[in-house]
Amino acid sequence: MHRIVFMGSPEFALPVLRKLAAHYPIVGIVTQPDRPAGRGRVLTPPPIKLLANELNLPIIQPRRLSEPDAFQQLLHWSPDLIIVAAFGQILRTAVLDLPNFGCVNVHASLLPRWRGAAPIQAAILHGEDQTGITIMRMDSGIDTGPTLTRKSIQITKEDTAGTLMVKLSELGADLLMETLPSYLSGQLLPMPQNDSLATYAPMIKKEDGLLDFSGPAIDLDRKIRAFNPWPGAFTYWNNQILKLHIAHSVDFPVEPAGRKIIYQELPAITTGKGILVIDELQQSGRNIQTGKEFLHGARSWGA
Secondary structure (H helix, E strand, O other): OOOEEEEEOOHHHHHHHHHHHHHOOEEEEEOOOOEEEOOOOEEEOOHHHHHHHHOOOOEEOOOOOOOHHHHHHHHHHOOOEEEEEOOOOOOOHHHHOOOOOOEEEEEOOOOOOOEEOOHHHHHHHOOOOEEEEEEEEOOOOOOOOOEEEEEEEEOOOOOOHHHHHHHHHHHHHHHHHHHHHHHHOOOOOOEOOOHHHOOEEOOOOHHHHEOOOOOEHHHHHHHHHHOOOOOOEEEEEOOEEEEEEEEEEEOOOOOOOOOEEEEOOEEEEEOOEOEEEEEEEEEOOOOEEEHHHHHHHOOOOOO
16 A cells, blocks of 8 residues: 655645545644634644544654754654645745645645635635635645646635635545546546636735725625634724624615625625625624624614
């Protein structure tokens, strides 16, 4: 059997590792270091570390894969294949060239569309009705390597980045299992991407969540869904951050943009085109509320 090293970190990678470990010998796991998280900034392990411990698999957590100790461990594991799923670090050439079968990535888009760090969010932000998974062989570029297989999935009007991530992670695990036998037997050959069709999904920062109400309400609805659960879309009210978790757009002519109004017993904000009606939101330091619950205590909204 082929010796496989798995590299991954967040929840997206969990179904991939679970299914892979059920069918192939995993000789080692590489994941990100434990990092502070939550309000208490408690040192928290990445989800893949918890699963690796459950499966009793050896783990390393280098800050950089280029660290000599990390590469020496990879050499010791002597993998025939490295599987990558949302690892979060760039792989240098020495690592890419190490296994006989290279490094195979489970990428959450239909490449060459949405190369980069945030493909799930990008698909929702741009109002697309489908996305998918691409199994690809990695090269030194960012998601530029040749593809092995692809499978699409519909994006619903209710999908957030969180719900779509769950669907795509399961799809990615299944597609990888379908792909590996023919790839490892030499029957499936990588196909080059058409670079002229490439689009790029850059990394998202926390401050990107600030909403600009001069744009159309439908775009703001998409941004709220794309940024749920992280980093969260937000505006300001009473000099405090107000996070918007679920909203919908209504084609309703109201001017000017940015006004706080009440629409059908729900809080809403006027935009450059239509209004954004808020279904669920969260005031700073409080729990998530429905729009109606919020209005009970927010007498000045719409005043």
